[in-house]
Amino acid sequence: MTRSVFFRFVVRVMLPVLFIFSLMLMLRGHNEAGGGFIGGLVASSGVILMTLAYGPDEVRQRLKIDFLRLMFFGLLIVILAGLVGLIIEGEFLAAEWWKPVLQGIGQLELGSPLLFDMGVYIIVLSVTSSIVMSMADEGERMDD
Numbered sequence: 001m002t003r004s005v006f007f008r009f010v011v012r013v014m015l016p017v018l019f020i021f022s023l024m025l026m027l028r029g030h031n032e033a034g035g036g037f038i039g040g041l042v043a044s045s046g047v048i049l050m051t052l053a054y055g056p057d058e059v060r061q062r063l064k065i066d067f068l069r070l071m072f073f074g075l076l077i078v079i080l081a082g083l084v085g086l087i088i089e090g091e092f093l094a095a096e097w098w099k100p101v102l103q104g105i106g107q108l109e110l111g112s113p114l115l116f117d118m119g120v121y122i123i124v125l126s127v128t129s130s131i132v133m134s135m136a137d138e139g140e141r142m143d144d
Helices: 005-028 036-054 056-063 067-088 112-143
Strands: none
Touching: 005 036, 005 112, 036 056, 036 112, 056 112, 067 112
């Protein structure tokens, strides 16, 4: 399958924008609309674009990410976020907040919902990316 040079250029320009936007969605999700799920979908759209532009083999070579291991790492983060509430409040997934004050920045609001959103982000990114990569592999086998 021949891939357009222009499309590769557009993907190369759009990837940083997509990943930064996905992180913004994930980080604002525990206070406003958004969160780990939609952020993970936006990030995986970047992997989808890369797969369309370069093919699954080149994407694996460039990213060097084992999406299955990444998925289990995200699941571990989600479980840890739940255990924080269980240990402190006695309820699994109870929200716990910390408000450290940083010199020159001000007060931050960090909490277990953010940790949960990070885990969901990683899980959604890894599951959707692995599905797309598997489908692309199958498509390339059918072309041969």
